[in-house]
Amino acid sequence: MADTIRFRIRRQDHPDSGPYWQEFAIPYRREHNVVSALLAIRENPVTIDGERVAPPVWDSNCMEEVCGSCSLRVNGRARQACSALVDTLEQPIVLEPMLTFPVVRDLLVDRSAMFDNLRRVKAWIDIDGSWDIHTGAPRISPQEWDLNYALSRCMTCGCCMDACPHFGLDRDFIGPAPLAQVLLMNSHPTGKYSRADRLHAIMSDGGLTDCSSAQNCVRVCPKHVPLTAAIGKLGRQTTAQLLRDIFGG
Amino acid sequence: MQNPHFLLRRVHSLVGLVPVGAFLLFHLWENSKSRFGQEHYNTYVVEKIQNLNYVWFLEVFLIALPILFHGVYGMVVFWRGKQNVTHYGYFRNWMWLAQRISGVGVLLFLLMHVIGTRILAIWNEAVRQDMFSHMKNVLSEPYFLVPYLIGLVLTTFHFCNGLWSASIVWGLATTPRAQKIIQVASGVAFVVITAVGIHGMLGFFLAS
Incomplete structure (x- = not known):
């Protein structure tokens, strides 16, 4: 043979x-x-x-x-x-x-769900002007850059979505990859300004709470994107957002 | 205005910790006093709790309704997932499945447990007066002892594994290292809490 x-x-x-x-x-x-x-x-x-x-x-x-x-x-x-x-x-x-x-x-x-879900969570950064705003490039700490780089390696291949027990044709869950992009966009110096919008997008139907931490996503990711760490950090960001929404601040 | 989908799931998580999880610890701790014998147990555990101020209010709002909500919404979560351990046989994926199966098991166990103790005691004077002997009789019967043992282990497992996932849900454990530490800690907690529970069951037989 x-x-x-x-x-x-x-x-x-x-x-x-x-x-x-x-x-x-x-x-x-x-x-x-x-x-x-x-x-x-x-x-x-x-x-x-x-x-x-x-x-x-x-x-x-x-x-x-x-x-x-x-x-x-x-x-x-x-x-x-x-x-x-x-x-x-x-x-x-x-x-x-x-x-x-x-x-x-x-x-x-047809992997268009990946791109649709990136749109759902507003995984983009609004430009801060098409004119010269007379400020230098934003500064990012090496530690933050380290995580951002790991998150930016995502190539929307969809392996994490396939391995997820909560993602599927008949279900609404956004999936791990688009969630991780929320963290990346939220930590960008300009992207920060839309942080609450993105968090509210993942604090809704099919959002972060549909994850139940089976953690297959991080095991199958070919690019070793720290998906479960991102989901944990988004847990913290949404908890803080929930407190801000209720108590202000 | 918060999205109800998000809030329901977070309340489900919170309720599992407090009051339901907290009550589980209290319950197993109190029952471990069975080792002091019939009189002590009936007087200082059962009667003392029954004489608490507004005990019916605490029973309904801190125990019954939270468990009911956690169970009913848990079934919604159950049906929303689709297991794939045959393709992805990772430890955490098995734990994901075990959390769902144990959740259903706990609901069935609680049905038997609550009817056989608290609800039976409403109209059965003998049970109300002497819960110690009632429990001793129940646990002497293998048909009840085995479900009780399984029910206990499923409950403590579901609680401890739930502690781990709640730590991610609420954003306490973010790095893989932190999640690992909590995984080990919840494993230790599982062993200790289960031991307390079994100790409580043994107490009905070993008490002097």
Whole structure:
């Protein structure tokens, strides 16, 4: 068996049609990753039963784990297909789309919920003027910068959302990644001014309180974004905001 | 104006700590006095509490209603989650599932426990006068002893694991290190509180 690489892939032809499974085997080559193996399958899309089929559809781009587009479930776990090295995986390698998002076709999902939810939490910074405001660049302490940089590594791949027991098609939860961006935007010197707006956005339906700390998000994040630390800090910020809302200040 | 969705969940968390969690500690501590024997227990534990000023008010507003709210809203939270431990078998994910299962278990246990003690005592004079003997009889029956033991462990687990998640919810523990420390502390608390509870159950048999 060592001279082939076997795959079991969940297929779905249409967003509304049912799934089915197909198995493929490609000749063994050292240092294949899941994307390069999918490319090899596409060259010769014949199942192990000898049937010639339409090649599986997937999404990918950068091939260096920075764009976040090739997220899929490899052996049940959401991760980046490009950095999933075949030599480290148990075979047959089971590929599924991230089913907490709507499936477009085969392994390709519609991750627009990620961007919609970033909008929901106002994860942007209002510009402080299109003219020269005659002030220097804002100063940020190295400690704060350290955390901000870790948060800014998020590439909206959606792995954390797939692993979260509270995120899903039929549920309202914003999800871990957009929550972490609230903390990043709140700590920006200009972004600070919209802090209360963002906190109120996550103190509403589907907001921070829908998290119950299963903490899968931080375990699957390919960029090691400190998601659970962010959720804890947002817990503190929302507690303080709640007190400000009730008692003023 | 606060969003009710946010407030309900935070009140759910707060109520689990105080008064429900605080009452659990008080309850197990008081019951550990069973080791002093029938007379002491009936006089200085049961009667003393029954003679508290406005005890019915405390029972309804500090115990019954908070537990009812925590339980009912807990079921809402329960249905909002979808377990995935088969895909993600991490420790904290298992604890997430255990928190939900124990919550349902505690509700079933409380139904049995409250009917069999407090509610039974309303019309049963003998039970009201001698709760010690009643509990001793109940716990002598394996059909009750086993559910009581399981119910106790589920309750203390649910409380201690809830302490951990509440520390994140309210923003006390923010760093992974702080969350780890609270995880260890709540584990120790689980062992100690469960021991106090079992000690209280044993007291009915070992009392002189």
